[in-house]
Amino acid sequence: MHINKIVLLGFLIFVSNVSIAANPYSECGIGAAMFPNTPWAAATSNATWDLGSTAVTSATTSKDTCSAGNMQTAQFIIDNYDNLVEETAEGQGEHLATLLNIQGCKGQNRQRAIQNLRPDMVKHISSEDYVSQNSVDRALGYYQAAQSAVATSCS
Amino acid sequence: MKNLLIFICGVFFCISSNLVLSENKHNAKYYIQKSHDLQLSKDTVWQKLLHYELAAGFNQTLQSAIQNSDFFLSENGRTSLSDELEKTLYALFLVTNDADEKHAQCKFPARLQWLKKKLNILDTDLPKLKCQNFNDWTFSNSVQSISMIYASGFLGNPATFYGHTLLKLNSRRTTNQTKLMDQSINYGIVSPPDANAVSYIIKSLVGGYEGKLDTTSYNVHTRNYAEHELRDLWEYELNLNQDETDFIAKHLWELIGKRYTYYFFRKNCAYRLAEILEIVKGVETLPSNPVYILPRAILQKMSRSFHHGKPLIRSKIYHPSRQSRLYTKFSALTSTEQKNVRHIVTNINNFNSESYKSLPLDSKKNVSNTLLDYYKFTEKSEFLPIDISNKLYDKSLKERFKLGTKLKNIHSLKKLRAPDQGRLSSQIRLGILHNNKLGDGTSIHVRPAYYDVLDADSGHAKDSALAMGELKMVLIDNSIKMRQLDIVKIKSVNPNVTSLPGDNGRAWKFKLSLRQQNLECLDCLALRVESDYGYTARPSKNFLIGVFAGAGIQDNRNNSGNIFAKASFFSHIRISNSTNMRFLTELPEQLDGSGGGENRFLLEVRQILSKNIDMRFLIEKNYTNETSIALGYYF
Numbered sequence: 178m179h180i181n182k183i184v185l186l187g188f189l190i191f192v193s194n195v196s197i198a199a200n201p202y203s204e205c206g207i208g209a210a211m212f213p214n215t216p217w218a219a220a221t222s223n224a225t226w227d228l229g230s231t232a233v234t235s236a237t238t239s240k241d242t243c244s245a246g247n248m249q250t251a252q253f254i255i256d257n258y259d260n261l262v263e264e265t266a267e268g269q270g271e272h273l274a275t276l277l278n279i280q281g282c283k284g285q286n287r288q289r290a291i292q293n294l295r296p297d298m299v300k301h302i303s304s305e306d307y308v309s310q311n312s313v314d315r316a317l318g319y320y321q322a323a324q325s326a327v328a329t330s331c332s
Numbered sequence: 333m334k335n336l337l338i339f340i341c342g343v344f345f346c347i348s349s350n351l352v353l354s355e356n357k358h359n360a361k362y363y364i365q366k367s368h369d370l371q372l373s374k375d376t377v378w379q380k381l382l383h384y385e386l387a388a389g390f391n392q393t394l395q396s397a398i399q400n401s402d403f404f405l406s407e408n409g410r411t412s413l414s415d416e417l418e419k420t421l422y423a424l425f426l427v428t429n430d431a432d433e434k435h436a437q438c439k440f441p442a443r444l445q446w447l448k449k450k451l452n453i454l455d456t457d458l459p460k461l462k463c464q465n466f467n468d469w470t471f472s473n474s475v476q477s478i479s480m481i482y483a484s485g486f487l488g489n490p491a492t493f494y495g496h497t498l499l500k501l502n503s504r505r506t507t508n509q510t511k512l513m514d515q516s517i518n519y520g521i522v523s524p525p526d527a528n529a530v531s532y533i534i535k536s537l538v539g540g541y542e543g544k545l546d547t548t549s550y551n552v553h554t555r556n557y558a559e560h561e562l563r564d565l566w567e568y569e570l571n572l573n574q575d576e577t578d579f580i581a582k583h584l585w586e587l588i589g590k591r592y593t594y595y596f597f598r599k600n601c602a603y604r605l606a607e608i609l610e611i612v613k614g615v616e617t618l619p620s621n622p623v624y625i626l627p628r629a630i631l632q633k634m635s636r637s638f639h640h641g642k643p644l645i646r647s648k649i650y651h652p653s654r655q656s657r658l659y660t661k662f663s664a665l666t667s668t669e670q671k672n673v674r675h676i677v678t679n680i681n682n683f684n685s686e687s688y689k690s691l692p693l694d695s696k697k698n699v700s701n702t703l704l705d706y707y708k709f710t711e712k713s714e715f716l717p718i719d720i721s722n723k724l725y726d727k728s729l730k731e732r733f734k735l736g737t738k739l740k741n742i743h744s745l746k747k748l749r750a751p752d753q754g755r756l757s758s759q760i761r762l763g764i765l766h767n768n769k770l771g772d773g774t775s776i777h778v779r780p781a782y783y784d785v786l787d788a789d790s791g792h793a794k795d796s797a798l799a800m801g802e803l804k805m806v807l808i809d810n811s812i813k814m815r816q817l818d819i820v821k822i823k824s825v826n827p828n829v830t831s832l833p834g835d836n837g838r839a840w841k842f843k844l845s846l847r848q849q850n851l852e853c854l855d856c857l858a859l860r861v862e863s864d865y866g867y868t869a870r871p872s873k874n875f876l877i878g879v880f881a882g883a884g885i886q887d888n889r890n891n892s893g894n895i896f897a898k899a900s901f902f903s904h905i906r907i908s909n910s911t912n913m914r915f916l917t918e919l920p921e922q923l924d925g926s927g928g929g930e931n932r933f934l935l936e937v938r939q940i941l942s943k944n945i946d947m948r949f950l951i952e953k954n955y956t957n958e959t960s961i962a963l964g965y966y967f
Contacts, residue, residue, distance in 0.1 A: 257512075257551060259559070263704055266729060268737025275510040275551070291737075299733050308723060 201251035201320065202313050205243035250279050250323070255316040262319065265291065265298050276323060282331035289330035297322035360425035363451050364418050372450055373414035380611045381443055381583065382409070382416060388539065388593070397592045397599070399542070405436060421447065427459045438463035442583035442611070466585055469515060469547070474504040475581045476574070477646070480605065481516070481550075482566045482631055482751055483557040484653075484791050485798070487824040493798055494782060495627040495751070495791060496557075497602045499609075500550050501581055502569065512551040517584050519545050519601045521594045536596040543594035543604065545587045558653040562712055565651035566750055566791075568631060571642050576612045583611055602627040606634075614639055621758075626781055628791050631752035648750050654712075658705035659829040665698055672699050677706065677832055680724065683731050697735050703728040706832060713826075715834030751791030755944050756966040757781045763948070763962025765806065769852040773808035775815075775960050785823065785904055786912055786938040787946065795868070795876055795904050797823040806854070813854040816847040825878065828870050837868030839878055849892060850930060850955040860886035864900065874906035883923075893925020910940040930955050 254261060257272050264270025268291055277287050301307065301318040310318070372378060382404075383397045396403070396410045403409070405423050409416035420443050423436030432438050438461055447453060467473060479500045486492040498518040502511070522542045523532060535541050557563045572580070592604060603625045606617035616637045619629045637644040652660065665673065672688050676699070679685075691699065707725035710716055716724070761777035779802040783792045792798075802818040821843045828837035841864040849856040862884025870876050880900045888894050898920040906912045914936050920929030932954040939947045944966040952958045 253513075253551070256555060259708060262729060263732070266732040266737075267701070271510065271512060272551075275512045278510050279513070295733065295737070299730075302726065302730055302733065308726060 199247070199321075199324075200317055201243060201247055202255070202317055205248055205251070246279065246281070247324075250276065251316070251320055253279060254319050254323070255312065258312065258316050258319065262298065262302070265294055268295070277327070277331075280323070280327045280331065282327050286331040290326045293330050294322055294326035297325060358454070358457050360422045363425075363447075363453060363457075364421050366451050367417055367421060367447075370450065372447075373417040375450070377446060377611060377613065378413060378417060380607070381446065381586075382413065383592075383607075384413065398587075399591045399593070400589070403586070403590055405440075425458060432461045432463055433465050435459075435461055435463075437461050438466060440586050441466060442579055442586055445579055445582055466582075469585060470501065470581055471503045473578070475501045475515075475577055476504045477502040477569055478572065478577055478580055478609075479567045479569045480609075480631070480634070481553070482568070482627055482791070483553075483561075484564045484566075484751070485793060486561050486563050487793055487796060487798065487822060492561075492563075493822070497605055497627045497630065498553060499584065499605050500567065501584070512549070512554065514550045515547055516550040516553055517545060517547050517588070517605070518553070519543055519604045522591070533596075536594060539593045539595050541594045542591045543599075543601070544591045545584075545589065545604070547584075547588050554651065558651055559708070560712065562653045562655040562709070564653050564656055564748075566631075567647075567649040567651065568634060568645050568752070569647045569649070570609070570615075570634075571639055571644055571646040572612060572615070573640070576615075579612060580609060583608060597624040598622075600625065602630045606630045612639075615644065617644075624780065626757050628751050628754075629757055631750075632756065635752040645752075648752075650748060650750070654705055654708050658702065658709050658835075659827070661698070661702045661705060662830045662832075665702060666695070669695050669698050669702075673702050673706070674832060676703060683727075693735060697732070700728050700732040700735060704732060706830070706835070710834035713834055713836075713838075715836070749790035754789035754791065755787070759787075759964050759966045761948065761962045761964035763960050765958055765960035767808075767851060767956060767958045769956040770806075770808050770854070773806050775962055776805040776807065776812075777962065777964075778803045785825075785914055786936065786948075793824065794827055795825040797821060808854070814846070814848075814857065815854075816845060819844045819846070821845065825868050825876070828868060828876075831870065837870065837876075837878065839866045839868050839880065840864065841866075841880060841882065849889060851952060851958050852956040856889055858887040858889045858892065860884055862896075862898075864898075866900075876904040878902050888925055891925050892929075893922040895923040896929055897921050897923055898929070911937070913937040 253276060260270070260272040261276060264273040273291065274287070277283075277290060282290050298319065301315075301322055304318075307315070307318075367373070379394075384394045385397050386392050387395050393411070394413075398410075401410075404416055404419075406412065406415040406419035409419065420436060420440065424440075424444055424447070426436065428435065437444050437458070441463065479502055481498045481500055483492070483496040483498075485495045498516050500511075501515045501517075503514055520543065521536060522544050523535070527535070554565065558565055570577075587608070592599065594600065598621075603618065606625075609615050609617045617630055617634050619625060619633045621629065634644050662670065662673065668687075668691070672685075672691065672695075675685060675687065676682055682688075688696070688699070704725065707721055707728060711718065711721045711725070715721075758781055759777075759779045761775070761779075763775040763777075765773050765775050767773065779799055781800060782798045783789065784797045784799065785795055788794050788796060799818050799821040802816075802821060804815040804817075806813055806815050823839070823841045825839040826835070826837055828835060842862075844861045846857055846859050848854060849858055862882055864880035864882030866878055866880035866882075868876055868878035878901070880902070881897075882900070883895070883897045885894055886892065886896065898918055900916060900918045902917070903915045904912065905914070914934075916932070916934040918932040920931070922929050933952065935951045937949045939949075941947055946964045946966075948960075948962050948964060950958075950960045950962070952960075
C-alpha cells in the first residue's frame with residue numbers, strides 16, 4: 178500500500194511536470210488574455226496572430242504552461258508543423274533539431290527523445306479525428322507528444 | 333597657526349581630489365569638446381550611422397533618410413550631424429532614474445561603440461547599464477557572423493519580381509539557438525492591404541509608400557518564402573571580424589521599426605540593407621548604378637569584394653524551396669520509383685499495389701518523401717481542393733511513419749549555381765540587320781533589367797521573362813527610329829518538371845509596350861497592352877512547347893482597330909549549356925477596325941560567348957522578312 182502511494186505520488190509529480198494536459202494555445206498569450214473563458218476563441222486568436230512574447234496566462238493555468246520556453250515551443254510548432262511532422266517521420270531534420278534545442282534537449286538525449294516522440298505522433302496522426310482537426314489541434318497534439326518525449330528523455 | 337595649517341591641508345586636499353577626478357573621470361563636456369576638435373561629425377561613419385543622404389528634389393541638402401523622430405536625440409538631428417553628435421554624447425553619459433531600456437546606451441549601442449573607439453571613452457566614465465532587451469535580442473551578445481539572405485524572384489507579386497534580400501544574425505551554435513531561430517531583419521514596403529495593383533506599382537515607383545525595418549525569427553521567412561511562396565533562399569555569410577559583426581548587429585538594433593521613403597527601383601530592400609553593411613569601413617556592397625539597384629547586383633558586388641585581404645563572402649548556403657525539393661527528389665528517383673509515385677498520385681494514394689509493395693524499403697521511403705513534397709506543392713498551386721489535398725498528404729505521412737526513420741541513401745541536393753555567379757543584369761546589344769522592305773541597318777537594343785526566355789540565369793525563373801524599360805531601336809538610312817519600348821514585360825512559365833497532375837505547365841504573359849505595328853513601318857508606333865494565358869508541356873528535359881491565347885487593346889493606327897485577340901505557339905530548345913533557341917508563331921485577329929493583324933513568325937538562337945557576352949541570330953516575319961545578328965554585352 179505504502180509503495181503504491183509512492184508510485185502514485187511519483188506519477189502525479191511526473192504528470193504535473195510534463196504538463197500533459199496543458200494547452201498553451203488556449204491558455205496563454207494574447208488570446209488567453211482576450212478570451213479567458215472561451216478556449217477555442219483564445220486558441221484561434223493565438224493561431225491567427227501569435228502567442229505574443231508576454232507570458233499572459235488564463236486564471237486556471239499553471240505558471241509553467243505559459244513559461245517563455247513553452248510559449249516559444251508552442252509558437253514554433255504551430256508555425257512549422259508540416260516540416261516538424263515530416264522530419265519526425267524521417268527521424269531527423271533542422272526543424273526537429275531546433276525544437277529540441279528550444280526545449281534544452283541535448284546530445285545523446287535527442288535521439289532518445291525522437292525515438293519516444295515517433296510512436297506518440299503515429300498515434301496522433303492515426304487517430305480518427307486527426308483528419309478533421311484544425312491546425313491548432315494538430316499542433317497541440319504535437320506539442321503534448323514533444324513535451325512528453327522531452328520530459329522522459331532529456332531530464 | 334594650527335588653523336592655518338588645517339586650511340592649507342584642506343585646500344591641498346580639495347585640489348588633489350579634483351585632480352584625481354579629472355584624471356580618472358571625464359564627463360560628457362570633455363568628450364564633446366574632443367569630438368569638436370576631431371571634427372567627428374564630419375566622419376563618414378557618423379553620417380552612415382545617421383543615414384544621411386542627399387535629400388530628394390532640387391534642394392540637394394544632406395539629411396537623414398530616416399523619418400522617425402525617436403531616431404534622433406536632437407531636435408535638429410535629422411538635418412544637423414553636429415547637433416546630433418553633441419546630444420548623443422550628452423545622453424550616453426546621462427545618469428537617470430529612468431528604465432535602462434530608454435537610455436541612449438541601450439537605444440543606440442552602435443553609436444556608443446563607435447564613439448568609444450573614436451574618442452577613447454573609458455568604461456569607467458560611463459554609467460553602467462544592463463540593456464536587457466538588446467541582450468535578449470542578440471541571445472546574450474552571441475552574434476558571431478552576419479548573412480545576407482536572397483529569396484529568388486516571384487513573378488506572382490510585382491513587389492518581388494527581382495527577388496528580395498534580408499539580413500540574418502548568426503548566433504553561436506554553442507547557445508541553445510539553431511539557424512532557424514536566429515534573428516533576421518527585413519526591410520519591406522508598408523502599404524495598405526486594400527491597395528490595388530496599379531496604384532501599388534505607381535506609388536512604389538515614385539516614393540508614395542514608406543519602407544520599414546522589422547525583426548523576426550528566421551524561420552518565419554523560411555516558412556513564408558521557401559514553403560508558401562516556393563522561392564529558393566540563398567545565404568551569403570560575410571567575412572567580418574567580431575568587432576565589425578557586433579557593430580552591425582548593434583546598428584540593426586537601432587534601426588528596428590525605423591521608416592524610410594520606399595523607392596522600388598533604387599532605395600529598395602536590397603539598397604537599404606546593403607548600405608547598413610557599409611557602416612563597416614572597407615566593406616563595399618552597393619553597385620554604382622545611380623538609377624536602379626537589384627538584389628542580385630548586390631550579391632554580385634559582394635562576391636567581387638574583398639575585406640581585410642579576404643573575399644567578403646565567407647560561405648554560401650542554398651535552402652531549396654518546397655518546389656525545388658520536389659523536383660530534386662523526383663529527378664533522383666529511379667524510373668520504377670517515379671512510376672510508383674505517378675501511380676499512387678493518379679490512384680488517390682493507393683499504397684496497396686503489388687508494384688509498390690515489392691519495392692525495397694529505401695525506395696518506399698523515397699517515394700513517400702517525394703509524395704509529401706508533391707502534396708504540399710500542389711496545395712499551393714490549388715490543383716486539388718484543399719481538404720482532398722490535406723487528406724492525401726496525411727495518408728502519405730502515415731505511410732512515411734510506417735517505414736521507419738532515416739533514409740540510407742539521401743538524395744544529394746542538386747548543385748545550383750548561386751545567383752551571384754551568373755551574368756550581370758543589364759544588357760546592350762548591337763547588331764546588323766537586313767529588312768526586305770527597308771534595306772540594311774543597325775539594331776540597337778538596351779535592356780536595363782532583367783532577363784528573357786533565352787538568358788534566364790541562376791536566380792531567375794527558367795523559360796520565363798521579365799523586363800522593364802527594354803528599348804529596341806534601328807539605324808537605317810542615317811536615321812534612328814524606335815522599334816519597340818517594353819515598359820513592362822512579364823512571361824511566367826511553371827517549369828513542369830515532374831509532369832505529375834497539378835505540376836502542370838500553366839503560363840501567363842503580360843506586356844505594356846509602345847511598338848511599331850509591323851516590321852516594314854518605322855512611323856507606326858502604337859501603345860498596346862496585352863495579356864495571355866496558356867499551357868506548356870515538356871516532352872524532354874531540354875525541350876518546352878507551349879500555347880497561349882490572349883487579347884489586348886491598342887492605339888487605333890492605320891485602321892488597325894483598338895481590340896485584338898491572338899493565339900500563339902512557342903517552343904524553347906536547349907541545345908547545349910551555351911546554346912539555346914526559341915520559336916514563336918503569333919496569329920492575331922482584329923476584333924474591330926478594318927485592318928487585320930498579320931501573322932508573326934520568329935526564330936531566335938542565342939550563343940553564350942563568355943559570362944557577360946552573347947550572340948543572337950534572329951529571323952522574323954511580320955508583313956516582311958528581317959534577319960539580324962547581334963552581339964550582346966551584360967553590364
